[in-house]
Amino acid sequence: MPQLGRRRRGERLEEAPAPEPPPRTRLIDPVEIPQGDPLESVLLSAGGPVEISSVEADSETITRLREAGVELVVPLIGQGELLGALYLSTRLSDQPYSSDDRRLLGSLASQVAPAMKVAQLVREQQVEAKERERIDQELRVAALIQQTLLPKELPAIKGWGVDAFYRPARAVGGDFYDFIELGGGKLGVIIGDVTDKGVPAALVMATCRSMLRSAAQGHDSPAVVLAEVNENLVPQIPPSMFVTCLYAIVDTAVGEVVFANAGHNLPYVRTSSGVIELRATGMPLGLMAGMDYEEKTHRLEHGDVMVLTSDGITEAHNPEREMYGFARLMGQVAKKTKGDDLVASLVGDLEKWSGPGAEQEDDITLVVVRRTASAERSAAAFGDHPEEKRLVSFRLPSVEGNERLAIDTVVEAVAPLGLSQTRLERLKTAVGETVMNAIEHGNHNDPALDVGVEVSTTVSSLTIRVSDQGGGTEMPDAETPDIEAKLAGEQTPRGWGLFLVAEMVDEVRRSTDNGAHVVELVINREGDI
Amino acid sequence: MPGEEFTARVTRKGSGSAIVLAGTVDKNAKELIDTAYEEASRGGGEVILDFNDVDYINSTGIAVIVGILAMARAQGQEVGAIGLTDHYREVFRITRLSDFMHIYEESPSGS
Numbered sequence: 001m002p003q004l005g006r007r008r009r010g011e012r013l014e015e016a017p018a019p020e021p022p023p024r025t026r027l028i029d030p031v032e033i034p035q036g037d038p039l040e041s042v043l044l045s046a047g048g049p050v051e052i053s054s055v056e057a058d059s060e061t062i063t064r065l066r067e068a069g070v071e072l073v074v075p076l077i078g079q080g081e082l083l084g085a086l087y088l089s090t091r092l093s094d095q096p097y098s099s100d101d102r103r104l105l106g107s108l109a110s111q112v113a114p115a116m117k118v119a120q121l122v123r124e125q126q127v128e129a130k131e132r133e134r135i136d137q138e139l140r141v142a143a144l145i146q147q148t149l150l151p152k153e154l155p156a157i158k159g160w161g162v163d164a165f166y167r168p169a170r171a172v173g174g175d176f177y178d179f180i181e182l183g184g185g186k187l188g189v190i191i192g193d194v195t196d197k198g199v200p201a202a203l204v205m206a207t208c209r210s211m212l213r214s215a216a217q218g219h220d221s222p223a224v225v226l227a228e229v230n231e232n233l234v235p236q237i238p239p240s241m242f243v244t245c246l247y248a249i250v251d252t253a254v255g256e257v258v259f260a261n262a263g264h265n266l267p268y269v270r271t272s273s274g275v276i277e278l279r280a281t282g283m284p285l286g287l288m289a290g291m292d293y294e295e296k297t298h299r300l301e302h303g304d305v306m307v308l309t310s311d312g313i314t315e316a317h318n319p320e321r322e323m324y325g326f327a328r329l330m331g332q333v334a335k336k337t338k339g340d341d342l343v344a345s346l347v348g349d350l351e352k353w354s355g356p357g358a359e360q361e362d363d364i365t366l367v368v369v370r371r372t373a374s375a376e377r378s379a380a381a382f383g384d385h386p387e388e389k390r391l392v393s394f395r396l397p398s399v400e401g402n403e404r405l406a407i408d409t410v411v412e413a414v415a416p417l418g419l420s421q422t423r424l425e426r427l428k429t430a431v432g433e434t435v436m437n438a439i440e441h442g443n444h445n446d447p448a449l450d451v452g453v454e455v456s457t458t459v460s461s462l463t464i465r466v467s468d469q470g471g472g473t474e475m476p477d478a479e480t481p482d483i484e485a486k487l488a489g490e491q492t493p494r495g496w497g498l499f500l501v502a503e504m505v506d507e508v509r510r511s512t513d514n515g516a517h518v519v520e521l522v523i524n525r526e527g528d529i
Numbered sequence: 530m531p532g533e534e535f536t537a538r539v540t541r542k543g544s545g546s547a548i549v550l551a552g553t554v555d556k557n558a559k560e561l562i563d564t565a566y567e568e569a570s571r572g573g574g575e576v577i578l579d580f581n582d583v584d585y586i587n588s589t590g591i592a593v594i595v596g597i598l599a600m601a602r603a604q605g606q607e608v609g610a611i612g613l614t615d616h617y618r619e620v621f622r623i624t625r626l627s628d629f630m631h632i633y634e635e636s637p638s639g640s
Contacts, residue, residue: 425614432585436589486599494588
């Protein structure tokens with residue numbers, strides 16, 4: 001209890017210790033004034049200390065204060081808001097508080113209130129900062145889990161082009177995709193989406209992915225695989241969470257796709273006569289035990305493209321809050337593109353829809369499986385030699401001219417393959433241009449950032465994988481430069497790199513993967529050039 | 530080879546001029562090639578880029594050559610190329626540079 005009385009004249013400061021002085025102070029239990037309590041409006045309108053006995057209003061708070069022996073309540077007001085109050089019981093002298101005392105207390109309160117407001121704000125900010133840090137940490141963990149579990153490499157199957165794109169939202173949803181080599185020229189393709197976001201979604205995704213992998217090795221029926229995973233997932237998944245998932249087995253020898261769907265977006269197939277949906281019904285995984293899944297079969301003809309997507313695409317909004325939707329997605333799939341350009345064109349269209357600088361609402365996942373125009377020996381190529389052999393893997397700082405080092409190292413690594421001079425020269429140009437792009441445009445010539453180069457081979461193809469750390473920006477598409485316009489001075493003479501690369505190799509696969517651009521240059525080793 | 534200094538030397542060749550290039554043709558070669566072209570084109574006749582001593586041409590080097598061809602077109606100047614390897618001949622064909630300059634298989638006649 002503040003004691004505001006003055007020391008009397010002549011009183012000595014130091015006196016012989018008194019035997020047992022009576023307690024001079026007494027603590028009043030803190031009594032909170034709830035918002036909307038009648039006392040709050042009394043204090044706000046009083047303009048100074050308030051004598052509790054003179055308060056006409058009644059409330060539980062006022063009764064408790066009276067019972068606690070409070071005589072005077074000094075409101076601490078800042079910007080019209082009651083920030084707190086000082087409670088004073090009777091003076092030690094038992095005298096009533098004088099008008100001087102009240103003025104002094106009023107003045108004290110007016111100085112304390114702003115300081116208290118600042119202290120409150122600082123505390124709120126500290127709490128918020130801690131919360132933000134916790135969320136960021138959680139997001140990092142979630143992103144790491146997903147990053148670790150998504151496929152590091154795309155399957156290389158002769159006669160087939162497989163491409164994938166995954167970009168997490170800031171809050172990291174539970175999207176996933178997977179490829180499983182099943183032997184005999186069969187490839188399992190999975191795309192899924194866990195409800196919820198962050199670490200819980202990432203953990204469910206990890207569990208579900210393991211269950212799918214395990215079930216896929218045991219059964220050759222997608223419907224049975226989904227049913228088994230559902231049974232295993234139901235007892236383990238937190239309530240209100242579930243997983244949508246599509247599982248397809250592609251027989252690369254004949255183009256047959258057997259699939260089952262647990263409530264996921266329908267896949268689209270672009271055929272020579274238009275785009276069709278692959279329909280199969282089934283409940284999402286983890287909701288209810290005892291579910292059956294419909295199984296369907298569809299044959300992909302040469303040139304057909306199957307596109308699997310997550311709802312991060314169809315449910316993306318434009319600035320007018322309109323959804324991207326299935327119709328627009330279908331329209332984009334219908335557009336003729338070359339090779340893996342379908343991924344680039346879909347992502348490009350989605351970005352156009354969302355508008356510049358729009359924050360991505362949900363994870364975006366795309367898987368494209370394309371049966372190329374000539375795939376007669378695909379099963380043999382895939383089934384007999386699924387293994388890839390890595391020839392070399394190295395990193396270079398992003399310094400101009402280092403593309404020549406990359407070329408020399410790659411040439412040395414592929415020497416045992418006995419490539420023809422023509423192929424080797426094309427490879428040199430493609431590697432040089434791709435590494436130069438990674439140094440200049442991906443890593444912006446920052447020597448602290450590395451460019452990674454990995455060379456691997458199967459009996460049928462050679463793959464050079466070049467990665468940079470410039471994932472924040474999209475890679476432009478390769479366009480055929482207009483030399484007439486360049487010679488007429490209407491266009492810059494530059495802009496040949498991507499075009500040259502596309503012309504020098506059999507296939508260019510490009511993806512953006514958690515902060516890294518990855519470009520894969522694929523050269524077929526079969527056939528004479 | 531990387532690190533070796535790029536050079537562009539102008540010589541008279543028959544009724545025209547040759548720019549003998551040596552080293553790597555990339556964006557760093559632009560100033561020397563442009564200067565050499567200005568000198569060579571003043572002499573009249575065809576200007577031939579001699580690639581016999583060039584070990585590497587990249588996309589920025591292609592852009593330098595496109596720049597030369599743009600200047601030549603504005604001036605009505607003939608430009609040719611000699612000494613290209615099979616690979617760079619393919620690159621010149623793919624980029625359509627060879628549609629705008631004469632690619633000599635061997636030494637141009639008159640040299």
